[in-house]
Amino acid sequence: MKNLEALTIFARVAEMKSFTQAAESLGIQKGRASLVIRELEHDVGATLLHRTTRTVQLTEDGRAFYLRARDLLSEAEELESMFTEIGTPLRGRLRVDMPTVLAQSVVIPALPQLLNAHPELELELSSTDRRVDIVHEGFDCVVRLGPIVDETLIARPLGHLRMINAASPGYLERFGIPNTMDDLLIQKHRMVHYTRNFGAKIDGWEYPTADGYKSLTLPGAIKVNSVPAYHDAGLAGLGLIQGGYSSLLPHIRSGALIEVLADFRPQPLTASFVVAHRRNLSQRVRAFMLWMEEILKPYFD
Numbered sequence: 001m002k003n004l005e006a007l008t009i010f011a012r013v014a015e016m017k018s019f020t021q022a023a024e025s026l027g028i029q030k031g032r033a034s035l036v037i038r039e040l041e042h043d044v045g046a047t048l049l050h051r052t053t054r055t056v057q058l059t060e061d062g063r064a065f066y067l068r069a070r071d072l073l074s075e076a077e078e079l080e081s082m083f084t085e086i087g088t089p090l091r092g093r094l095r096v097d098m099p100t101v102l103a104q105s106v107v108i109p110a111l112p113q114l115l116n117a118h119p120e121l122e123l124e125l126s127s128t129d130r131r132v133d134i135v136h137e138g139f140d141c142v143v144r145l146g147p148i149v150d151e152t153l154i155a156r157p158l159g160h161l162r163m164i165n166a167a168s169p170g171y172l173e174r175f176g177i178p179n180t181m182d183d184l185l186i187q188k189h190r191m192v193h194y195t196r197n198f199g200a201k202i203d204g205w206e207y208p209t210a211d212g213y214k215s216l217t218l219p220g221a222i223k224v225n226s227v228p229a230y231h232d233a234g235l236a237g238l239g240l241i242q243g244g245y246s247s248l249l250p251h252i253r254s255g256a257l258i259e260v261l262a263d264f265r266p267q268p269l270t271a272s273f274v275v276a277h278r279r280n281l282s283q284r285v286r287a288f289m290l291w292m293e294e295i296l297k298p299y300f301d
Contacts, residue, residue, distance in 0.1 A: 004076055006040045007069045009033050010048065014066045015095075015138035017056045025093075067135060077282045091120035094284045097134075098143035101227050101247040103127035110295045114288075121284070129196075129226050134276045141285050142274045143292060145244075154275050158293045159300035160268035162245040166257040171237040178260055181207055184218060184240075192239040193220040194230045206242060206266040213267045242266045246299035268301045 012022040013033060023033040041048050048062035058066055077092070098107065103125060115121060126132065126139070134142055134153065148155040176187045183189075184205065193202045202223065204215035222238050224230050231248070234241035235256055251257040273289045 004073060006036050006043075007073055009036045010040055011066060011069050011073060011138070013037060013049065013056060014058050014062065019056060063136075070135075070138075074282055077284075089120060090118040090284050090287055092284060093122040093124060094288060095124040095126070095138060095140050096142065096288065097126040097128065097132045097137075097139050099145055099227065100127040100129055101231065101244065102143065102145070104228075105247040105250060106295060106299070107292075114291055118287075134274065140275070140282070141288065144272050144274055145269050147270070148272055148274065152276075154277055155272040156274075156289065158271045158273055158289075158296055161271050161296070161299055162268055162301045163242060163266040164245050164248060164252075164259050165240060165242050165261045165265065166234060166248055166252065166259050167240045168235055168237040168257060169255065171234075171239065172258060172260070174237075177258075181216065181261075181264060184216065189218060190239040191218040191220050192230055192233040192241050193223040194227070195223060195225055198223065198225060205240070207261075207264045208267070244269060244299070246296070249299075271296060271300075 009022065009026065009028075012026055013019055016022045016025065019030050019033050019037075023030040026033070037049065044065065046061040046065070047059050048065055050057040050059055104127070107125070111123070115123070131144070132139060132142060143158075144155070145161065175189050176183070178184050178187060178189060191205055195202055202220075204217045206213055206215050218240075220239055222233055224233055227243075227247075230241060231243060231251070233239065234243075235251060240260070248257060252259060273292060275285065
């Protein structure tokens with residue numbers, strides 16, 4: 001391999017599973033991308049990609065090669081930028097994943113500030129409630145809320161996001177405004193139930209005590225398995241909800257939701273910046289991490 005161009009093209013094709021899309025994103029012809037990959041496979045002596053009329057998939061050899069190629073590209077980028085002055089505009093592609101409501105309510109509204117300061121930065125923002133596979137799906141970094149269960153990942157806590165209790169004005173007119181935990185039972189309140197997987201145990205209403213946080217079982221008319229649907233159910237007056245202050249604030253400001261039980265807020269949710277390993281901390285990734293920490297500060301406890 002005479003230079004890193006072949007690795008860059010191969011990595012992009014592997015991540016996007018398409019020669020056409022990869023070539024467009026790199027600003028080259030599809031034929032050029034195909035030729036480079038064929039030459040790369042000849043040089044390494046292995047078939048790296050399964051090609052069909054509809055998609056492109058990594059072979060087993062290709063998957064192992066891809067992981068090493070990403071490491072090498074990351075190290076090359078870090079080497080190239082090691083003498084770059086702090087504050088120099090960023091450039092190149094950054095692929096990030098984060099929870100949907102965090103992207104919608106906080107990150108996307110603040111993106112003009114970031115992209116105006118770094119016009120050559122190409123951001124690929126994935127927003128989903130599932131836990132993506134950072135390595136196999138080709139993400140440079142992800143932002144996760146809650147505990148990090150994969151000990152092989154490198155996670156830096158950004159802070160603890162404030163959580164609040166809320167309900168729609170229409171719901172509170174029907175059931176009354178609770179001021180104590182006893183009111184939840186006396187006034188026969190209902191909650192919207194959230195679960196990642198239907199059939200799993202449903203969490204109750206979380207509240208603080210002198211001994212830590214506990215859970216109160218409340219009835220509910222609906223179960224949902226996505227955070228946006230959970231918020232929408234609260235907005236529709238289907239029950240009380242507990243959510244992040246950052247994502248519910250626009251609805252609080254508009255009057256579509258009202259905070260209740262402010263003295264009994266749920267446990268704050270840890271926000272973490274996660275990479276596959278320390279070698280993934282390129283200049284772009286470090287800068288994005290610091291920017292995320294800054295825009296989330298107003299919502300931390």
